[in-house]
Amino acid sequence: MANKSAEQRNRVETALDRVRHQIGLVLGAAAGARQAAEAELAKLELERDIVRVGMNHATPEQQNEWSKHPAAHEVFGALGTVRGTFYTDWSQGPATLRELVGQNAPGPAGAKPGEWLGRVGHNAGITSPGLWRVGSATAAGGDATRTFDVAVPLLDESHLAITSAPKTRPVIDGIVQNLLIRVLSTFEPGAVRVHLWDIGQLTAILPDLYPLSRTSALSLYDPGRLEDLLDELAGHIRRIHATGMQDGKTSLREMRVHRQERIEPFRIAVLYGNGETLEPERARDLKRVASGALAAGICLIMIDVPTAVSASVETLSLIDDRHAISSMTGTDLVVDLDPPMPSGQVIRAADRIAAALIAKQGGPRSFDDLLPTELGRESSARELRAPVGFFEGEPVEVVIGDASPHALIGGPSGSGKTNFLYALLGSLAARYSPDELALYLLDFKEGVSFAGLAPGRKDASWLPHARLVGVNVNTDREFGLALLRFLADELRRRSAAAKEHEVTNLADLREADPGGHWPRIVAVIDEFQYLFAGRDQVTATATQLLEDIARRGRSQGIHMVLASQDVAGIEAFWGKPAVFEQCTLRIAMPKARRVLAETNNAAVSAPKWHGVLNHDSGVAHGNQLAHIPDASSKDVFVRLQHRLWDEYAARFPRPRLFDGAHSPILEQFPAYLDLKPSSRPRALLGQSIDVTEAACGVDLSWAPGRNIAVLGSAAAEALSIMDSSARSLARQYEPGQVEFVLGCAIEACAPAVLELAERLRADGHTATMVDDLTSTLESLSGGAKILLLYGVDAALPSLEVKAVGQLKSGLDHLRTVLKQGPGHGIHTIGWWRSIARLKDTLGFAGTDDIGTWAALDVQGNELAPFAAGQVVHWSPRPGRALFFDRTTHGAPEVIIPFQRPENAQ
Structure with missing residues (x-):
């Protein structure tokens, strides 16, 4: 073990x-x-x-x-x-570099100053040199054959960060000034804008360039307000990004090349720091700006600003007052910096550039300068784009499309708001044909701003793009509501078509349905706040419709332009920002309030005849100041309108003109002229307040209740309704087919009634004037008869009297005629001067016998018994009536009685 x-x-x-x-x-x-x-x-x-x-x-x-x-x-x-x-x-390296710089820095970008300094550039700004000279360097060996030019990329290519050495501020100023004057001398005047900020100096920043400060080419910023410069640059970046998104491009350079035009000037922002880190918030802002600046054509030159940015940045680090190390050549080569250009020559060159820019901008531009050389060449499939003014000679455009679907325009009386609207309408109409653009124009104030765009007695021409022109409608809020209903119906029609073709916007719909008619619609409502002036059903319905159109209209090419003198007073939109949020395009005339963002006060200091255009919901970074040329003086707009009329009038109908200050004339009204004999005659009482030129009519069928009551003491309007009803019915009967029976109990109206009788007889009809109404009512027999009773209330005392031996009074016979007459072809059109007297006439069970009525100077609360018990919102106003037909109406509507013949001059 x-x-x-x-x-x-x-x-x-x-x-x-x-x-x-x-x-x-x-x-x-x-x-x-x-x-x-x-x-x-x-x-x-x-x-x-x-x-x-x-x-x-x-x-x-x-x-x-x-x-x-x-x-x-x-x-x-x-x-x-x-x-x-x-x-x-690398024996050929320096020569290769010299050739490379020569190719990418042509002209002032790389040549010696003596060859160009003092000359104004001609580059339009579509493309830019890739490199800009700052000095030279010599490779090992030291002989001249190894010396080559050193240049840095700017503008679309890269930012530039410069780090100083002790006591080298004058050298750095020389470097920056050399670069700036090279850039400014390369491009045509206005193609470059320089922004200067120095944390340590309020003035004296590159003073040799100060001649440019009297133009937009040079701007200085407060040393303590770096955020002002960064906010401005951020605004440009957002605007360029939004424009590029619409064009499907990712940079300003792509847009310039695509359009072959300079859309925006190049911008160079020079920031002088002091070597200390910026405040955290400013540093974050600078990083954000730098990351998107190059794509927006903005280049930063940062001197002693120790902030890392996530963008392409080349560096230039000074060793002493003559030498530097550049990221373009590496640390093994020393750059011999170019000396500063002679101060006097730089000042003269800057002065010449400034003078050329001022000369290019010229004096005040005219309305004709807004117009294209050829009419109607643009497509509205994607958007509407049109210049409306000028800033330092350059056109300033309004863009209406998916990104900025609706516009809000504000300006107090005399600020040029109406003139701006004419400039906008003229510029749009000149660029887009009526197939591409349809205009609906409504002016609520007491004036005729748009009346000249429809044919008149002095000028038969009209603006072919206009489908509707409404003027003097300050008391006819219902007409504004009718326009919104029309636009809502059109929106549903277009949405249904888009759904059928499986598309989502107007551009795709037009491509899928090239045979359809799908112009962009622009509805201009001047003084639109009147539409929401009352706390009633009109305001509630208009608010609902406008919100829906504003929200969904952009995708179907329906755009609203809302103008007002005082946007602050629109109570209907308190707590309902949906409409204003969709109005991303804001135009503020001088002294306008609440149109731009709350903190944007640019309109306060805007000079006369200018406007502040903003496509960014009024935020300050989106401001564009524009001088608006005179477009509303006599004959200015008319000249363009005549050109457009000559070009398009044969193919497009005249616009519908609604003038709230004038009553329609029966003999000229289309619905009256179209009348002809019919088995179902229709009495015309007045004009409907609608987008289409429609008449308000009543079918006098052989059915119970088909009688008409005119209510109120306004004699002129009452006589008009009685007159137009009778005369329109007369056109629908052959001579001898109908008998008119006229009874007048108001002596002052007798001449008008007699005149009507004579007109009816002249048309071949039987027209009988009766004095004894009781006996006439008692003896009425069947057959087509129209009983025209004027002042029934005045006749009641005699009608109530029963003759000796008679069981029934004249009033009893009238009640029988009202109840049973329509079934036998006898229809009564009667005028009662008060509701109470109508009730007395009808008795306890007679309200059904008046199926149709037109109320004049009668308060709405009195009409409820005759409107199926509903609450009636109506306050009497001259020249208007409230109409209700129980067989067709859910609610009463406002109508305009026709002018009687003697007043239709």
């Missing part, structure tokens, strides 16, 4: 010895590998240090320290071999 245990212990000890031996071997190998790795790491670190400093730039102390390294001999030998091989193979 003991021998067996000893044998097992020996085997275990032998195995452990073998394990220890193997572990020793592994540890030895690991130690050797570690030592080799540490030696290799030390060698690489030495190589990195040598490369970073440069073999030719090391101080004796550095070279002595490097020589003590165990791997020094090996590293120096390897680097020397690489450098020797490089310079052997």
Whole structure:
């Protein structure tokens, strides 16, 4: 047993010895590998240090320290071999670089100042040089053949960060000024804008360029307000990004090349820091701006601003007042900086550029400058785009499309709001044909701003794009509601078509249905706040419709332009921001309030005849100031309208004109002129307040209750309704088919009634004037008869009297005629001057016998018994009536009585 245990212990000890031996071997190998790795790491670190400093730039102390390294001999030998091989193979390198800079820095970008300084550039700004000269460098060897130009990319290519050395501020100013004057002298005036900010100086920033400060080419910013500059640049970036998204492009350069025109000027923002880190919020803002700036054509030149940015940045680090290290050439080459250009020559060059820019901008532009050379060449499939004014000679455009679907325009009286609307309408109409653009124009104020766009007595022309022109509608809020209902119906029609063709927007619908008629619709409502002036059903319905159109109209090409003198007073939208949120396009005329964002006060300081255009919901960074040319003076817009009329009038109908200040004339009304004999005659009471030129009519069928009551004491309107009802019915009967019976109990109205009777007789009909109404009612027999009763309330005393021996009074006979007459072809059209007297006439069970009524100067609460018990919202107003037909109406509607013949002059 003991021998067996000893044998097992020996085997275990032998195995452990073998394990220890193997572990020793592994540890030895690991130690050797570690030592080799540490030696290799030390060698690489030495190589990195040598490369970073440069073999030719090391101080004796550095070279002595490097020589003590165990791997020094090996590293120096390897680097020397690489450098020797490089310079052997790079004999043509400097010449290649000179050629490269020459190709990418043409003209002022790379040439000597004497060849261009003082001359105004001609580059339109569609493309840009890729490089801009800052100095020269010489490769190892030192002879002239190894010297080449050093240039840095700017503008679309890269930002530039400059780091100073002690007492080198004048040198840095020279570098920056050299670059700026090269850029400014390359492009045509206005193609470049320079923004200067210096944390340490309020003025005297590059003073040689100050002649440009009298133009938009140069702007200075308060040293304590870096956020102002960054906010402005951020606004440009957002605007360019939004425009690019619409074009399907990712950068301003792509848009310029695609359109072959300069859309926006290049911008160079020069930021002078002091070597200290910016405040955290400003640093974050700067990083955000820098990341999107290049794509928006904005280049930053940052001097001693120690902020890392996530964008392409080249660097220039000064060694002394003549030399620098550039990221373009690497740390092994020293750049010999170009000396500052002569101050006097720079000042004169800047002055010439400024003068050329001012001359290019010219004096005030005219309305004709807004118009294209050829009419109607643009497509509205994607958007509407039209210049409405100028800023320093450059056109400022309004864009209406998916990104900015609706516009809000504000300006107090005399600020030029109406003039702006004419400039907008004219510029749009000149660019888009009536097939591409349909206009619906409504003016609520007491004026005729848009009346000239429809044919008139003095000028037979009209604006072919206009489908509807409404003026003087301040008391006819129902007409604004009718327009919104029309637009809502059109929106449903277009949505149904889009669904049928499986598309989602107007552009795709037009592509899928090229044979359809799908113009973009622009509805302009001036003084639109009147539409929401009352706290009633009109306001509630209009608000609902407008919100729906504003929200969904953008995708179907239906756009609203809402204008007002005082947007602050629109109570209907308190707590309902849906409409204003959709009005991303804001135009504020001088002194306008609440049109732009709350903190944006640009309109307060806007000069006269200018406007602040903003496509970013009124946020300050979206401001564009524009001078609006005179578009509303006599004959200015008319000249364009005549051109458009000559071009399109033969193919497009005249617009519907609704003028709230004038009553329609029956003899000229289409619905009256279209009347002809019919088995179902229809009495026309007045004009409906609708988008279409429709008449309000009543079918006088042989059914119970088909009688008409005119209610109120307004004699002119009552006579008009009675007159138009009779005369329209007369046109629908052949002579001899109908008999008109006229009874007038109001002496003052007798001449008008007699005149009507004569007109009816002249048309071949029997028209009988009766004095004894009781006997006439008693003797009425069946057959087509129209009983015209004027002032029934005045006749009641005589009708209530029963003759001796008679069981029934004249009133009893009238009630019988009202109840039973329509079934036998006898219809009554009567005028009662009060509701109470109508009730007395009808008795306890007679309200059903008046199926139709037109109320004049009667309060709405009196009409409920005759409107199926519903609450009637009606306040009397001159020249208007409230109409209700229980067989067709859910609620009463406002109508306009026709003018009587003697007043239709």
